[in-house]
Amino acid sequence: MKRLGLLVLLGGAAAAAPAWVWNPYHLHTLIMAGIFAVLALSLNLLLGYTGQLSLGHAAFFGIGAYATGLLTVKLEWSPWLGLGASIAVPGATGWAIGRLALKLRGAYFVLLTISFAGVASLVSVNWMDLTNGPLGLPGVPAIEIALPGLPALSLRAKGAYYYLVLAAVTLCYLVCAALIRSRIGRALIALRENETLAESVGINGTHYLVLAATLSAAMAGLGGGLYAHYTRFVSPEVFLFSYTVTMVIMVVAGGKGTLAGPIVGAVIFTVLPEALRAIASWQWQMLLYGMLLIAVLFFLPRGIVPALQERVK
Amino acid sequence: MDQLYQHLLNGLLLGATYSLLGIGLTLVFGLMHVVNFAHGEFYTLGAYALFAALAGASVDFFLAIPLAVVLGAAAGALCERVLLRPLRGESIDTVMLVMIGVWIAMQNAELLGWGGVAKSVPTPFSTRPVVLGSVSVSPLRLFVFGVSGFLILGAHLLLARTKLGRAMRATFQDRETAALMGVSIERVHTITFAFGAGLAAAAGALLGPVFLLYPSMGDLASLKAFSVVILGGLGNFVGAALGGLVLGVAEELGAGYISSGYRDAVGFLIIVAVLLLRPSGLFARAERVG
Amino acid sequence: MTVALEVSGLSVRFGGVAALSDVSFAVRAGTVTSLIGPNGAGKTTAFNAITGFQRPTAGRVRHEGVAITGWRPHRIAERGLVRTFQKTSVFPGLTVMDNVLTGLHLTGGVGLGSALFRRGRVGDEERRLGELARRGLEFVGLAGRSGERASALAYGDQRLLELAVALAAGPRLLLLDEPASGMTTSEKETVAGLISRIRARGLTVFLVEHDMRLVMGMSDRVLVLNEGRLIADGSAEDVQRHPDVIQAYLGARARAEA
Numbered sequence: 001m002k003r004l005g006l007l008v009l010l011g012g013a014a015a016a017a018p019a020w021v022w023n024p025y026h027l028h029t030l031i032m033a034g035i036f037a038v039l040a041l042s043l044n045l046l047l048g049y050t051g052q053l054s055l056g057h058a059a060f061f062g063i064g065a066y067a068t069g070l071l072t073v074k075l076e077w078s079p080w081l082g083l084g085a086s087i088a089v090p091g092a093t094g095w096a097i098g099r100l101a102l103k104l105r106g107a108y109f110v111l112l113t114i115s116f117a118g119v120a121s122l123v124s125v126n127w128m129d130l131t132n133g134p135l136g137l138p139g140v141p142a143i144e145i146a147l148p149g150l151p152a153l154s155l156r157a158k159g160a161y162y163y164l165v166l167a168a169v170t171l172c173y174l175v176c177a178a179l180i181r182s183r184i185g186r187a188l189i190a191l192r193e194n195e196t197l198a199e200s201v202g203i204n205g206t207h208y209l210v211l212a213a214t215l216s217a218a219m220a221g222l223g224g225g226l227y228a229h230y231t232r233f234v235s236p237e238v239f240l241f242s243y244t245v246t247m248v249i250m251v252v253a254g255g256k257g258t259l260a261g262p263i264v265g266a267v268i269f270t271v272l273p274e275a276l277r278a279i280a281s282w283q284w285q286m287l288l289y290g291m292l293l294i295a296v297l298f299f300l301p302r303g304i305v306p307a308l309q310e311r312v313k
Numbered sequence: 314m315d316q317l318y319q320h321l322l323n324g325l326l327l328g329a330t331y332s333l334l335g336i337g338l339t340l341v342f343g344l345m346h347v348v349n350f351a352h353g354e355f356y357t358l359g360a361y362a363l364f365a366a367l368a369g370a371s372v373d374f375f376l377a378i379p380l381a382v383v384l385g386a387a388a389g390a391l392c393e394r395v396l397l398r399p400l401r402g403e404s405i406d407t408v409m410l411v412m413i414g415v416w417i418a419m420q421n422a423e424l425l426g427w428g429g430v431a432k433s434v435p436t437p438f439s440t441r442p443v444v445l446g447s448v449s450v451s452p453l454r455l456f457v458f459g460v461s462g463f464l465i466l467g468a469h470l471l472l473a474r475t476k477l478g479r480a481m482r483a484t485f486q487d488r489e490t491a492a493l494m495g496v497s498i499e500r501v502h503t504i505t506f507a508f509g510a511g512l513a514a515a516a517g518a519l520l521g522p523v524f525l526l527y528p529s530m531g532d533l534a535s536l537k538a539f540s541v542v543i544l545g546g547l548g549n550f551v552g553a554a555l556g557g558l559v560l561g562v563a564e565e566l567g568a569g570y571i572s573s574g575y576r577d578a579v580g581f582l583i584i585v586a587v588l589l590l591r592p593s594g595l596f597a598r599a600e601r602v603g
Numbered sequence: 604m605t606v607a608l609e610v611s612g613l614s615v616r617f618g619g620v621a622a623l624s625d626v627s628f629a630v631r632a633g634t635v636t637s638l639i640g641p642n643g644a645g646k647t648t649a650f651n652a653i654t655g656f657q658r659p660t661a662g663r664v665r666h667e668g669v670a671i672t673g674w675r676p677h678r679i680a681e682r683g684l685v686r687t688f689q690k691t692s693v694f695p696g697l698t699v700m701d702n703v704l705t706g707l708h709l710t711g712g713v714g715l716g717s718a719l720f721r722r723g724r725v726g727d728e729e730r731r732l733g734e735l736a737r738r739g740l741e742f743v744g745l746a747g748r749s750g751e752r753a754s755a756l757a758y759g760d761q762r763l764l765e766l767a768v769a770l771a772a773g774p775r776l777l778l779l780d781e782p783a784s785g786m787t788t789s790e791k792e793t794v795a796g797l798i799s800r801i802r803a804r805g806l807t808v809f810l811v812e813h814d815m816r817l818v819m820g821m822s823d824r825v826l827v828l829n830e831g832r833l834i835a836d837g838s839a840e841d842v843q844r845h846p847d848v849i850q851a852y853l854g855a856r857a858r859a860e861a
C-alpha cells in the first residue's frame with residue numbers, strides 16, 4: 001500500500017512538472033531525462049532480459065534521428081510520420097541485424113554492434129549528399145497536433161514537449177511491462193539463464209532474440225526521433241559513443257533486468273551531470289562515470305533498484 | 314602497378330604494428346577470456362608515455378620506446394591485480410563491463426591530463442623517403458616495422474621457448490594440472506595481462522610518431538585489435554600476426570582505391586563480415602552440451 | 604507396437620575421432636529403454652545427435668516416422684521429444700515455480716500481439732499454466748518448494764526439478780541423461796518410481812544410466828554402446844550375459860586401472 005502511494009505521488013509530481021518546475025533549464029533537463037529513459041528501457045530489453053549487450057545502441061538512436069530528420073527536412077513529411085519512421089527504420093535494422101547475427105553471443109555480439117555503429121557513424125560523416133556530413137540537418141520541424149476543426153497545437157514549447165516525452169516514456173514502460181509479464185518475457189529470461197535448457201523445452205532462441213532486438217532498436221529509434229524534434233537539429237554527433245556509454249551506465253547502475261531500474265538510472269544520470277555542470281567539466285564527469293561503473297559492478301552488482309528492494313524487504 | 318606495390322608495402326609496414334596489437338589482445342581475450350575493451354587505452358598510454366618522455370624529460374628516442382612499453386606493462390599488471398583478480402569467478406559479462414569502465418576512465422583521464430589538442434612526436438629520423446626501385450618508404454616507418462617484427466619474434470620466443478611461456482600455456486590449457494605442477498596461477502594471469510598491455514603500449518609508442526596523438530586514438534586501436542583477433546582466431550598467435558598484416562594491407566588498398574574517409578571502416582567491415590559469415594557460428598559463452 | 608524412435612546408421616565424427624559409428628536401433632513406444640556402456644562410449648553424443656544438439660556426420664533419426672535428423676533442438680521439442688542433461692541443468696536465478704512455468708512454454712500461445720493488446724488472454728493463460736505447473740511440481744514432490752530459488756536447492760531436488768521442467772514440455776518421448784547420477788539410494792528409488800509412473804502415463808522413456816540395478820530393474824530393453832558402436836541390443840537378462848558386453852566392461856576397467 002505504501003509502495004502504491006509512493007508511485008502515485010511520483011506520478012503526480014511528474015505529471016504536474018511544468019507547473020512547479022519554474023526554471024526552463026530544469027525542464028529541459030527533465031525532457032532529456034525522459035528521452036534517455038526511453039533509450040535506457042530499450043537497452044534494458046536486450047541487456048537485462050536476454051543478457052546480450054549492445055554497445056552500438058547509439059546507432060539505433062542516430063538512425064531514428066536521421067530517419068525523421070531526413071524525411072521531414074528533405075521530403076517535408078509531417079513530423080508525426082517522421083516519428084513513425086524513427087520507430088520503423090531502426091526497428092527494421094534491428095531485425096536485420098538480429099537475423100544476421102543468429103549465432104553470435106556474448107563478446108562477439110558486442111563487437112558486431114560496435115562495428116555496426118562505427119560504420120553508421122562513418123557513413124553519416126562521409127556521405128555528404130545524403131546527410132550533409134558534419135554540417136548536419138538544421139531546421140527539423142517542431143511537432144504539431146492538428147486535429148480537424150481545432151487550431152493546430154504546436155509542441156514547440158518546453159512544457160508541451162515535456163508531456164509528449166512523458167507519454168512516450170509511459171508507453172515504452174507499459175510495452176516492456178506487458179512483454180515481460182507474459183510467456184514472451186519468460187522465454188527471454190530463460191534464454192539469459194540457460195540457453196541450452198531453454199531450447200530443449202521448445203523455446204526458439206533465434207526467434208525471441210530477433211524479437212527483442214527489433215523492439216529494442218525500434219524503441220531506441222523513438223528516442224532518436226524525440227530528440228530530433230526537440231533539438232530540431234540532427235548531426236553525426238548522435239552516433240557518439242558517449243551516448244551508448246551513458247545508456248549502459250543508466251541500465252547497469254539503475255538495475256538491469258528490472259523495469260524501474262532504467263528509468264531511475266536515466267533520471268539520476270541526467271540530473272547529476274546538470275548538477276555537477278557548475279563544478280566539473282564533462283571530461284571529469286565521464287571519468288567519474290567510468291569509475292562509477294566499476295564501483296557499481298563491484299559493490300552493487302545488480303544495480304540500485306534491486307539493492308533498494310532488498311533493503312525494503 | 315607501382316601504386317599497387319606502394320599500397321602493399323605501406324600496408325605491410327602498418328600491418329606489423331596491428332599484429333603487435335592483435336597478439337597482445339589474443340592472449341588476453343583468447344586465453345584469459347577477458348573481453349578487454351580497454352586494450353586501446355594501453356596503446357594510448359604507450360603513445361603519451363613516449364611523448365612525455367621526449368617532450369618532458371628529454372629522454373633519448375630509442376630509450377623512450379622501451380620505457381613506454383614498461384610503463385604499459387606495469388599499468389596492465391596493476392589493472393589485473395586490482396580489478397581482475399577479485400572478479401576472477403564472475404561472469405564474462407561483468408568483467409567486460411568493468412573493462413568498459415576502465416576504458417572510459419582512462420580515456421577521460423588522458424583527455425584531462427593532455428587536453429584534446431592533437432600532439433605530434435618528434436623523431437630522430439629524416440623525413441626524406443628511402444627509394445627502393447619503384448616504391449618509396451619513410452625511414453621512420455621502416456624503423457617501426459623493424460621494431461614490430463623484433464617484438465613479435467621476441468614474444469613468440471618467450472611463449473614457445475622459455476619456462477614462463479610454458480607456464481602460461483599450461484595455465485590456460487589446464488589450470489588444475491598447472492597448479493599441481495607448481496605454477497602460480499595468480500602470477501601467470503598478472504603477467505599475461507601485463508604482457509598484452511605492454512605489447513599494446515609498444516604499438517602505441519611506435520605508431521604515435523607516425524600519426525598524431527589524441528586522447529581517443531585508442532578507440533580505433535581497440536577495434537582494429539579485435540578485428541585482427543577475430544580474423545586470426547581466438548588465442549591464435551600466428552593468426553594474429555598474419556591477421557594484422559591482412560588488416561594493414563586491406564586498409565591501405567581501401568584508402569587508396571575507394572576513399573580515405575572510409576579507411577577505418579575496413580576494420581569494422583572485417584569484423585562484421587567474419588562474424589556473420591563464419592559457418593559454424595561463434596559462442597563466446599560456450600554452453601555447448603557434451 | 605509402434606516405433607517411437609528409429610536411428611539408422613548414425614555416425615558422429617570429431618576431427619579424426621569417431622564418437623559414434625554406424626549405430627542403428629529402434630525404441631518402441633510405451634517402453635523404457637536404457638542405453639549403457641563404459642565411460643566415453645558415446646552415450647551422451649548419441650543423445651546430442653538425436654536431439655539436435657550435435658549434427659550427425661551420417662545417418663538418420665526418425666521420430667514417430669518423421670525424419671528429424673539435423674533439426675534444431677526447439678523444433679524437436681515441439682514434436683514431443685524432450686531430453687534432460689547429464690550435468691544438472693535448471694534456470695538457476697528463477698524460482699522453482701518459474702522454472703516449470705518456463706518448461707510449459709510450448710503449452711502457451713501468447714505472442715507479441717496478445718501480450719500487448721489482449722491482457723485478458725494473458726491473465727487466463729497465466730492462471731492455466733500456473734495450475735499445470737503446480738500439478739507438475741506435485742508429481743515430482745517439490746510442491747512445497749515452489750517459491751525457492753532453483754540455485755538454492757539441494758542437488759537431488761535440482762535433478763527432480765529438471766525432470767519436472769522436462770515433463771512440463773509435454774513430451775511423448777523423454778530422453779533422460781543419467782537421471783540418477785550422484786544420488787543417494789533413496790533418491791534413486793524416488794527417480795525409479797517416477798519413471799515407472801511416467802511410463803504408466805503412456806510416455807516412452809529412453810535413458811542413459813550407469814546404475815546397473817536401476818537399469819536392469821526397470822528396462823524393457825537395453826542397448827549397449829562401446830567405443831561408439833552398438834554391441835548389444837536385447838532384454839536386460841540377455842545383455843547381462845552377453846560376452847561382448849562383459850568384455851567391454853572388463854576391458855574398460857582394465858584400461859582404467861592400467
